[in-house]
Amino acid sequence: MKRSLGFVLTLFALLALAACSGSKAEGPKIVIENAWGRPSPKVATAGAFYMTIRNEGSEDDALIGADSDACGTIELHESYMKEGGAMGMRPVPGGKIVIPAGETVELKMGGLHIMCIDKQIDFQPGTKVKLILHFEKSGDIPIEVEIRNPMK
Amino acid sequence: MRNRTFWLGFFGTLLLVGLGWWAWDRFRPYAFHGTVLQSNEPAPDFTLMSADGPVSLSDFRGKIVLLYFGYTFCPDVCPTTLTELKRAMELLGEDADQVQVIMVSVDPERDTPEKIQEYVEYFWPTFIGVTGTPEQIAEVATQYGIYYEKREVPGATGYLMDHTATVTVIDRDGYVKLIFPFGTPGEDIAADLKYLIEH
Numbered sequence A: 001m002k003r004s005l006g007f008v009l010t011l012f013a014l015l016a017l018a019a020c021s022g023s024k025a026e027g028p029k030i031v032i033e034n035a036w037g038r039p040s041p042k043v044a045t046a047g048a049f050y051m052t053i054r055n056e057g058s059e060d061d062a063l064i065g066a067d068s069d070a071c072g073t074i075e076l077h078e079s080y081m082k083e084g085g086a087m088g089m090r091p092v093p094g095g096k097i098v099i100p101a102g103e104t105v106e107l108k109m110g111g112l113h114i115m116c117i118d119k120q121i122d123f124q125p126g127t128k129v130k131l132i133l134h135f136e137k138s139g140d141i142p143i144e145v146e147i148r149n150p151m152k
Numbered sequence B: 001m002r003n004r005t006f007w008l009g010f011f012g013t014l015l016l017v018g019l020g021w022w023a024w025d026r027f028r029p030y031a032f033h034g035t036v037l038q039s040n041e042p043a044p045d046f047t048l049m050s051a052d053g054p055v056s057l058s059d060f061r062g063k064i065v066l067l068y069f070g071y072t073f074c075p076d077v078c079p080t081t082l083t084e085l086k087r088a089m090e091l092l093g094e095d096a097d098q099v100q101v102i103m104v105s106v107d108p109e110r111d112t113p114e115k116i117q118e119y120v121e122y123f124w125p126t127f128i129g130v131t132g133t134p135e136q137i138a139e140v141a142t143q144y145g146i147y148y149e150k151r152e153v154p155g156a157t158g159y160l161m162d163h164t165a166t167v168t169v170i171d172r173d174g175y176v177k178l179i180f181p182f183g184t185p186g187e188d189i190a191a192d193l194k195y196l197i198e199h
Helices: A001-021 B002-027 B077-098 B113-121 B136-142 B188-199
Strands: A030-037 A046-055 A063-066 A071-079 A086-093 A095-098 A104-107 A112-119 A128-135 A139-147 B045-048 B052-057 B065-069 B099-104 B129-131 B148-152 B159-164 B169-170 B176-180
Touching: A046 A095, A046 A139, A063 A071, A086 B148, A095 A104, A104 A112, A112 B077, A139 B159, B045 B113, B045 B129, B045 B136, B065 B077, B065 B159, B065 B188, B077 B099, B077 B188, B099 B113, B099 B136, B113 B129, B169 B188, B176 B188
Parallel strands: A030 A139, B065 B099, B099 B129
Antiparallel strands: A030 A046, A046 A104, A046 A112, A063 A095, A063 A128, A071 A086, A071 A112, A086 B159, A128 A139, B045 B052, B065 B169, B148 B159, B169 B176
């Protein structure tokens, strides 16, 4: 009786230890939140997706691209203010968006965004777009993007 | 006796402070959110092509015109501004019919009058989209101090347009009155327009 209790306790302790070491992630740990896309008329051939990307891990990672059946091509772009106040848009320098360990990167209006070129579907409010994000280290992360009006 | 003098002084001061406050509140100049411009010359007139035929700025004398330069392939900056303008129209309610938004395409190669019209209408039914020959667009943009430049980029987009993303406000008499920088909230735009409509 006593022996079996000891056995159970040991087993329990071992399991707890395993669980702890399991959750203590080595490397990057990417969490995507609040992914949304702006509704746009059919005639607009390009659309933009926005989201919050958090890296809860201990190693830097980078978003290097994305794929979706809803888009002909996807590129990572950023809007930026040029000298003199004009707005420009360009593919992100280096072709990737670095998500440093322990930090959060916002893809937002007037800044970084995932550009959906040659839209294949109508971006009406309520539409859900399946998107596969490609990360340098974490690999592919499938997400769902909700098409909705921007919120303040 | 001394007591009466005290109370007289007390209420007198109170009255003066109150009057001063009221006068300041009543007569202080309205502070615009946008950048105020004092132009001696009327805003240059132009005629460009819309889906319903030629459109001139002078067609809208008596209304407040909001002029915006952009292009339909623009997925981020232009929809952001047009969404703020839509918000302003919503907030203006009935006064919205005093305001005309005109979007001029800086990408006449890709934007036909029909295309830019469909694009702007998506945001608000009365918005008008216009385009023209590259020469016409260049002339209008120069007159309004709008910079734009075609930039070839690697990838599927072919080229992108860099452009000034401000909104130019032309008052009912046809003078440039205000400039809204990129990112001005619809609430601020509506407040300024409301003031212009009422004064």
